[in-house]
Amino acid sequence: MNLIQSTILTSLPAGRKKTPSGWISFNAPCCIHNGESQDKKKRGGIMTSADGTVSYHCFNCGYKASYVIGRKLTQKMRMFMSYIGIADDTIRKLAIEAMRHEEGDIRYEKKKFISFKKKDLPKNAKRLEYWLENYKTLTATEQNNIDKLLNYVDSRGMGAEWYDFMYSPHNYFDIDKRLLIPFYWRGDIVGYTGRLFEPIEKVKYFTDVQPGYVFNMDAQDWSRKFVIVTEGPFDAISISGVSILGSEINDIQRELIDGLSRQVIVVPDRDKPGQKLIDQAIEFGWSVAFPKWKDEVVDVADAVLKYGRLFTMQSILKSTESSKLKIDLNRKLYG
DSSP states (O other): OOHHHHHHHHHSOTTOEEOTTSOEEEOOSSGGGTTSOOOOSOOEEEEEOTTSOEEEEETTTOOEEEEOTTSOOOHHHHHHHHHTTOOHHHHHHHHHHHHHHHHHSHHHHHHOOOOOOOOOOSTTOEEHHHHHHTGGGSOHHHHHHHHHHHHHHHHTTOOGGGSOOEEOOOOGGGGGGEEEEEEEETTEEEEEEEEESSOOSSOSEEEEOOTTOOBTGGGOOTTOSEEEEESSHHHHHHHTOEEOSSSOOOHHHHHHHHTTOSEEEEOOOSSHHHHHHHHHHHHHTOEEEOOOOOTTOOSHHHHHHHHOHHHHHHHHHHTEEOSHHHHHHHHTTOO
């Protein structure tokens, strides 16, 4: 463990706990600095790895920050450090420490490949086709859940064939009440998210994701000259884009997306977090789309449900801007 990792871990708020997926969860300190109410549900998560990486993700306000050994300490990571009470002079010293690693490890960094570990899905998770084929052998409760799940998929304007959707009867974290979306990386399952398919008083998404992961990279059409970046997995599925699983992009995600070597088009949600994503797109030199959808359409998945795939894609491509001036002009009229 390096000095930056150990300093962050020893400075985390009290009451933290480690989840089965390896995240350390605690009340997120960033929310009150980003226009949200104080987190009381331990929606902040941090993960460290043996290669020196440390990643923070708030599952409430969407704030993300990461440090990868061999790189500078980003402004977002410095801000996170201040949120958890690390003194300014200590942060400055850690920034110098990061620069020392940057100089010493530059050759290693160029050779390092981004990878994600294989993960297990919840117990007895299987594709929807299996549950439909064996429907008559299921318990009444399982049949009821499958009925509700299929109705939910249909309500999103999707079919079971759109993605490798799955279901598990396991009741851990209400998994049996969630549509499972497995995360693939080079053909292997490396995580998943579970979306509630009925309106109960629970967190909508239960997600097991590794730092830096970009959803739907495996499904990209390599003949395309562009990649569309969305916030949520349903958005990405609906137009064969990729999803950052939130509203902020960390360093590893940026590297993966830039590694596709094509025009990057960001389609932000029409809300406050979406404005943060526009800021990052400008910083990275990416394009931003401002499709003129009706007010009730808040994201790509909504647009596909209302207008269909073809019109949605057309409206994204026609409204794409690449210059900072035009992006800034359009964002004032957007949302």
